[in-house]
Amino acid sequence: MRTTLADIAKEAGVSTATVDRVLNNRDGVKERTRGHVLAIAGKLGYLDDMLRPGASGAAIGGVPLDIVDLDIVLPGGTNTFINNLADRFADIAAIRPDVNLRIHSIEGFEPVLLAEKLEALRGKSQGVGLIGLDHPVVREAIRSLAGSGVPVMTLVSDISHVPRVGYVGIDNRAAGRLAGYLLGRFLKAETGKVALFAGSLSYRGHEEREMGFRHMLREEYPGLSIVELREIRDDTERAYSEAVALLARYPDLAGIYNIGAGNRGISRALQEAGREKSVVFIGHELTEHTRRFLISGTMDAAIDQNPRVEAREAVDRLARAARGEENPTGPATRLQAIFKENIPEV
Known part of the structure; x- marks a missing residue:
């Protein structure tokens, strides 16, 4: 027996209209629902049926593969x-x-x-x-x-x-501006020292985030000064060692914006120095690690893309x-x- 849309709908707990929208890649379906329906379709063998040699339904939603x-x-x-x-x-x-x-x-x-x-x-x-x-x-x-x-x-x-x-x-320049806005709002100070970490400014996205961040500080928070920008090649251990050196050099550092990866290393350095509550830390991406840092207060915000x-x-x-x-x-x-x-x- 061939799997039908009704079979998938019943197993997934959704309507056949929702199944049809998912299988035809139409809008109007939440990402979690879309993934759930596709997983059920795969589990029930619907997608395999579509690929079976000589199958009369060698299509999805009536469109030939x-x-x-x-x-x-x-x-x-x-x-x-x-x-x-x-x-x-x-x-x-x-x-x-x-x-x-x-x-x-x-x-x-x-x-x-x-x-x-x-x-x-x-x-x-x-x-x-x-x-x-x-x-x-x-x-x-x-x-x-x-x-x-x-x-x-x-x-x-x-x-x-x-x-x-x-x-x-994402629009990486807008992401950098958002990071600058958040850091300035969290600091609530007219002056202060902040530092940037980047994987590599050879990534255009990282360069655009830096530009957006600098522009926001210049426009809205001119008293905040960027004292250093360190490239860490998105490496956790390098991020840690660079952050340790940075915190030792600037005991009055007020904020950190991490443009790329390496949040684990920076967070570890902040926690070991006992400065996770005094230094505002803005980073990117909601991951299993940044979830913990947000909950503990080590990170103040994560700018996420899906x-x-x-x-x-x-x-x-x-x-x-x-x-x-x-x-x-x-x-x-x-x-x-x-x-x-x-x-x-x-």
Whole structure:
């Protein structure tokens, strides 16, 4: 017996209309509900039925499957957000029968390795999504890949002056401005010293966050001075050692804005120095670690983007580009300030 929409609806506890919207990737369904319905569809074998050779219903929602080969290239390392994003792509790979999704991990701060990986995908991929440094060799590799007819989409951090078909991620300049606004409001002081941490300003997204932060301080909190900016390559241990040195050098440090990853290292340094309550700490991404830091008061706010939404949008838009459908543009992903009082459920 073939699994029906009614079977999925009954098992998932939703209406058949909701199941239809999910399977046809329409709006109007909460992300948690969408994931639940897709998981039930996979569990009941509905997606397998759609792929079975000779099946009369070799389609989803009546649309014939056109399977495309897509590749996602992400930086490796200890960045929890990136690892969560990779997991979300893996989830999609398991429930999207219309895409053959391959996920690659490359050393995030080695542009030559990334460029070589992109070159290796020529002739093997129908669409490539990547997080990469805004570096000449990376830009040239993207131009070469796009020139061969492969659509390229940037994720999380955009890359300038390349023929990409779209960008999926937040407005990083706005995120930096929000961080500056929050830090200034939390400090409630006309003057003070603050420090910045960044993975690498070779990431355009990190550079844009820094610019937005500086502009906000200059416009609204001119008495706050940035005393240092330290690049930590999104490494937890390096973040820790740099934060220890920073706190020792500035016993009167009032605030920290961490542009990228490394929140665990900075939080550890603040806690060991006994300054987790006196230094305002603003960072990015709601993870299993930042949840703890927010609850304990070590972090004051985390500016979050939704990796599940970004992965879904990236695959959907890249698949459409690979099929030559309409220009897969879209608005920036919504960003959200998370505090101890409004941490969402897992």
